[in-house]
Structures are given as C-alpha cells and as structure tokens.
Amino acid sequence: MIEVMGLTKYYGSLAAIRDVNFSVNAGEIVGFLGPNGAGKTTTMRILTCFTPATSGTVRISGIDVGEDSMAVRRSIGYLPENVPLYDWMRVRSYLEFVTRAKGVASSDRVKEIDRVSGVVGIQDVQTKLIRWLSKGYKQRLGLAQALIGDPPIIILDEPTIGLDPRQIREIRNLIKSFALNKTVILSSHILPEVSQVCSRVIIINKGVIVAEDTPENLISGSTRTSRIQVTLRAPEQESKNLISGINGVSTVKTLAPFDEGMLTLTVESQQGWDIRPELARAIVAKDWDLLELRSIDVSLEDVFIDLVTEESGDILTKESVIDREVA
Amino acid sequence: MNGFLAIFRKEMANFFVSPIAYTVIGCFLIIAGFFFWANVSLLSLVSLQAANDPSITSRINLTDVVIRPLVQNMSIILLFLVPLLTMRLFSEERKTGTIELLLTYPINDLGIVLGKFLAAVSVFLIMIVCTLSFAFIMLTLGAFDIGVFLSSYLGLILMGSSFIALGVFISSVTENQIVAAAISFGAALMFWVISWTSSFTGQTLGAIIRQTSIIERLDSFLKGVVTLSDVTYFVFFTAFFLFLSFRSIETQRWRG
Numbered sequence: 001m002i003e004v005m006g007l008t009k010y011y012g013s014l015a016a017i018r019d020v021n022f023s024v025n026a027g028e029i030v031g032f033l034g035p036n037g038a039g040k041t042t043t044m045r046i047l048t049c050f051t052p053a054t055s056g057t058v059r060i061s062g063i064d065v066g067e068d069s070m071a072v073r074r075s076i077g078y079l080p081e082n083v084p085l086y087d088w089m090r091v092r093s094y095l096e097f098v099t100r101a102k103g104v105a106s107s108d109r110v111k112e113i114d115r116v117s118g119v120v121g122i123q124d125v126q127t128k129l130i131r132w133l134s135k136g137y138k139q140r141l142g143l144a145q146a147l148i149g150d151p152p153i154i155i156l157d158e159p160t161i162g163l164d165p166r167q168i169r170e171i172r173n174l175i176k177s178f179a180l181n182k183t184v185i186l187s188s189h190i191l192p193e194v195s196q197v198c199s200r201v202i203i204i205n206k207g208v209i210v211a212e213d214t215p216e217n218l219i220s221g222s223t224r225t226s227r228i229q230v231t232l233r234a235p236e237q238e239s240k241n242l243i244s245g246i247n248g249v250s251t252v253k254t255l256a257p258f259d260e261g262m263l264t265l266t267v268e269s270q271q272g273w274d275i276r277p278e279l280a281r282a283i284v285a286k287d288w289d290l291l292e293l294r295s296i297d298v299s300l301e302d303v304f305i306d307l308v309t310e311e312s313g314d315i316l317t318k319e320s321v322i323d324r325e326v327a
Numbered sequence: 328m329n330g331f332l333a334i335f336r337k338e339m340a341n342f343f344v345s346p347i348a349y350t351v352i353g354c355f356l357i358i359a360g361f362f363f364w365a366n367v368s369l370l371s372l373v374s375l376q377a378a379n380d381p382s383i384t385s386r387i388n389l390t391d392v393v394i395r396p397l398v399q400n401m402s403i404i405l406l407f408l409v410p411l412l413t414m415r416l417f418s419e420e421r422k423t424g425t426i427e428l429l430l431t432y433p434i435n436d437l438g439i440v441l442g443k444f445l446a447a448v449s450v451f452l453i454m455i456v457c458t459l460s461f462a463f464i465m466l467t468l469g470a471f472d473i474g475v476f477l478s479s480y481l482g483l484i485l486m487g488s489s490f491i492a493l494g495v496f497i498s499s500v501t502e503n504q505i506v507a508a509a510i511s512f513g514a515a516l517m518f519w520v521i522s523w524t525s526s527f528t529g530q531t532l533g534a535i536i537r538q539t540s541i542i543e544r545l546d547s548f549l550k551g552v553v554t555l556s557d558v559t560y561f562v563f564f565t566a567f568f569l570f571l572s573f574r575s576i577e578t579q580r581w582r583g
Contacts, residue, residue: 011582048431051580073433084424086337088344100333101432145428 007056031198032187077146248273330434334442389471410511413494421502482548485561492568
C-alpha cells in the first residue's frame with residue numbers, strides 16, 4: 001500500500017531524515033515512534049504531499065507522490081500534530097468546506113458528513129463554533145476531516161497529544177475501530193498506546209530508522225537479561241552478598257532505601273535462568289522474612305530508550321525522555 | 328475547480344462571519360460618502376457664485392467637480408483599506424498551521440491562490456457597487472459625462488485588483504498579519520508616488536518610473552481615456568503578483 005524507498009529530506013544543510021525505507025501493507029496499523037525532532041513529522045509531511053523529498057521515492061497504492069500528487073492526496077486522510085482547524089467556523093460548515101475541498105460529489109455531501117460525524121461522535125456539536133469545542137472534540141473533528149472522502153490511508157501525527165487519559169482512550173478506540181478497513185500510520189510519544197493500537201512499530205531516531213518490528217518481537221528481542229524484584233527484611237550488605245553468590249545472578253542493586261529493616265533489591269540474571277526458587281530458598285534458609293518476589297517485564301519504553309540511546313550515544317535516562325515529552 | 332470554489336466560499340464566509348468585511352466596507356463608504364457630500368456641497372456653492380458669470384459656468388460641472396475628485400479620493404482610501412482585506416489571507420493560515428491541511432487536500436496551489444484572491448476582489452467589488460448610489464443621486468442633480476464616470480470606475484476596479492494581488496503575495500510570505508498589512512501598504516504607496524521622482528532621475532530612468540507608476544495610469548482613466556497599455560499594465564501587475572504568490576506557496580512546500 002505504502003512503499004518508501006531511500007527517502008531523504010534536507011532543510012538547508014540539515015538532514016531531517018536520511019535514507020528512510022519502509023513499507024506498509026493494506027489494513028496495517030503502523031506506529032511511528034521517536035523522540036522530538038527525529039523526523040516523524042517530516043516523513044508524514046512527505047507522504048501527505050505537503051512537502052517534497054530531497055531524494056527517494058514514495059509510492060502510495062503504486063502511485064508516485066511526485067508524479068500524481070492529486071491522486072495520492074485523494075487517497076490520504078491526514079491529521080497534523082497540532083490539529084489545525086478554522087476556529088471561527090461552525091463544525092457543520094467546516095465539514096462542508098472539507099467535503100468540497102476533497103471533491104466529494106455535491107449529492108453525497110450531507111450523507112458523508114453525517115456518516116463521519118457518526119463515526120467520530122460529533123453529532124451533538126454540529127452547530128457549535130470550533131473555537132468553543134473542548135480539546136477532545138477538536139481532536140475528534142480533526143479525525144473527522146481526515147476521514148471525509150473515505151480515503152483508504154489515514155496518517156495521524158500525535159493523535160492523542162494533550163488529551164486527558166479518558167479522551168486518550170476514546171481516541172485510541174476510535175482509531176482501532178475505523179482501522180478495520182483502513183491503513184493507518186500514526187506517530188506517538190506514548191509507548192503503551194503504540195503497543196496497544198499498532199500491529200507494527202517503526203522506531204526512528206535522528207532521521208534514521210533504528211528498528212522495525214511488532215511490539216512483541218521488539219520487547220522479546222531486547223530481553224537479554226531477566227529482572228527480578230525482591231523485597232525482604234534483612235541487613236543490606238549481607239543479603240546482597242548472599243544473592244550475588246547465587247548461580248546465574250549478574251547484578252544486584254538496591255532499589256528502595258533501607259526502611260525499618262525492609263529492603264527492595266533488583267536482581268538481574270542471565271536470560272534463560274530462573275533464579276527465583278533458589279533465591280527464595282536461600283533467603284528462607286537465612287531465616288530472613290521474604291515479603292515479595294516478582295519478575296519485571298521489559299516494556300516497550302525500555303526498548304525505545306535502549307534503541308534511541310544506543311544510536312545517539314548520549315546518556316539518556318528514562319526520566320530525561322519523559323521530561324522531553326512533558327516539555 | 329471544486330477546490331477553488333471551496334476556498335472561495337470559505338474565504339467569503341470568513342470575511343462576512345467576522346466583522347472584517349463590515350468594518351472595511353463601512354469605513355470606506357463613510358469616508359467616500361463624506362467626500363461625495365463635500366464635493367456636491369462645494370459644487371452648489373460655486374454654482375451659486377458663478378451664476379452671474381457665464382464664462383465659468385461651463386467649467387463647473389458634475390464630472391470635474393464631483394466625479395473626478397471623488398474617484399481620486401476613493402483610490403487613496405483603497406490604498407489604506409485594501410491591505411486590511413488581504414493581510415490575513417495567507418498569514419493567518421500559516422500562523423495557525425491550517426495551511427498544512429489545505430496544502431494536503433486535492434486542490435492545486437493555483438486554485439488556492441485564485442480562491443483567496445477572488446474572495447478579496449468580491450468584497451472589494453461589493454464596496455465599489457455600494458458607491459454607485461452616488462451616481463444615482465448625481466442623476467437627480469444634473470447631467471454628467473457617463474463615459475468619464477465608467478472609465479474612472481474601470482480604473483478604480485483595475486487598481487483595486489492590483490493592490491489585492493500585491494496584498495495576497497505579501498500575505499503569503501509572512502505569518503504576521505501586521506507585517507503583511509504594513510508591507511502591502513508601503514509597497515502600494517511606493518508604486519503610487521514613484522512618479523514624483525521622474526522629474527529629476529534622468530530621461531531613461533524617468534520614463535521607466537513613469538511607466539510603472541500607478542497614479543499616472545489611473546490619471547488617464549480619470550480623463551475618460553481607456554488605452555490598451557493602461558489596461559494591460561494593471562492586468563499584468565495583478566497576474567505578476569498572483570504568480571509570485573503561487574511560487575511563494577511552492578517555496579513554502581519545499582521549506583516544509
């Protein structure tokens with residue numbers, strides 16, 4: 001459905017993306033993941049014919065973006081990052097404008113507006129000024145304009161940014177619901193969202209694709225060590241020495257500060273070793289209280305930070321990434 | 328074509344949903360009306376004084392005392408007001424980011440430029456058509472030269488369209504509306520007054536400057552002379568700036 005080959009875009013002497021290759025099959029939901037300034041928006045802008053690429057080709061349903069831009073534009077619904085809408089317009093007249101701009105036949109316009117309004121759930125705000133809509137409704141209206149004309153491909157740039165958790169879930173469900181018969185590319189910072197909505201994830205950093213796989217494969221592929229969190233009541237140094245001695249354990253770190261004799265440790269062991277039974281026996285044999293013992297799953301967030309850190313080579317903690325997202 | 332109509336309708340809606348069109352048209356009509364009233368009053372006063380002297384009565388007529396000064400004054404008011412009509416056309420879309428969506432809809436760039444240009448021209452024409460009421464009032468006052476009246480209005484309309492095209496272009500290069508209005512006004516004024524320098528800039532340069540000046544072109548329309556060169560001047564002026572707007576949109580695409 002979408003084929004991207006050797007895509008490069010320079011802004012002046014600065015490369016926003018370099019030699020990006022990927023393809024998306026019909027009916028897929030692909031997540032575009034990357035820190036700010038990674039080139040997600042640039043890639044999307046090239047796909048939607050907003051800006052031409054410096055080099056490389058993009059084929060949408062076999063049509064080259066540079067050759068027949070109008071045909072490509074007709075087959076794509078796009079929602080830019082900050083949801084640009086005409087806030088002086090009323091919802092209904094805005095949607096009428098979009099149907100005209102997208103060339104929907106005049107006899108189908110009313111039907112199309114009603115259909116899309118029903119899909120995204122904005123029937124009850126049709127006469128409202130866009131200026132007075134809540135952020136959630138603006139986002140829905142943004143989705144509505146992308147859906148008008150029933151394009152087979154939907155491209156969404158950060159569709160849930162700035163929404164509250166309830167609205168995020170609503171929008172996410174909406175995307176899932178209309179994605180049944182559409183090809184969707186969405187970009188996001190919010191990693192759990194990507195793992196829930198997308199069937200495939202493309203991680204991009206500094207203009208280069210660093211990974212591309214299903215969320216499950218990305219997580220399992222990166223699990224080089226398994227991690228266990230253990231809470232016990234014991235002296236810190238002595239218990240650390242004991243656990244380090246267990247076969248297969250690579251590192252032991254104190255997680256929570258020593259509090260009323262209680263201690264939480266993170267134990268990493270080599271992949272494939274289940275050290276939990278032996279760990280439990282060793283603690284009990286010492287007559288210490290074992291309060292909690294559980295293994296920790298690696299999240300997509302860890303994978304993302306791993307990949308992004310590896311590639312850029314700078315010291316990037318989970319906190320600093322979250323700080324960037326908040327900023 | 329569909330896309331062009333969509334843009335045209337949206338821009339017209341923006342002019343009339345917001346107070347922009349009403350304010351600009353209102354201001355224009357009040358000032359133009361004031362000049363009309365003042366000129367007619369002057370005419371009646373002068374006619375009374377000249378009643379005893381037949382040698383000047385022939386020179387006191389509606390065409391010379393009312394129509395010509397009125398159209399001249401209207402053209403100066405337009406110089407101030409047209410930038411206010413055009414300043415937001417592209418600037419606002421760039422500022423709010425709506426241009427990004429607009430440029431990804433299946434509408435070609437020329438359709439977008441023409442849609443916006445013709446919407447502004449329509450508001451301008453509504454403004455001019457309202458001043459035709461002056462002509463009906465004059466018909467009750469006495470005879471005037473219909474030919475001069477029509478050619479003056481043709482000149483006014485061509486000049487207004489040129490200013491609108493200039494304004495559309497300036498608006499497409501900045502996302503700040505005030506900057507767009509200021510530059511449009513400044514540029515239009517320069518085209519207006521540039522002929523004043525022709526007397527001391529030497530023969531060749533002076534001739535070129537006289538050819539590019541708007542005021543010289545408008546002057547012949549006010550005399551009732553419609554020449555092909557004057558009409559083509561305004562048509563080319565308009566087409567040139569519309570072309571520049573079109574290219575400016577294309578450059579913005581490249582800059583992303």
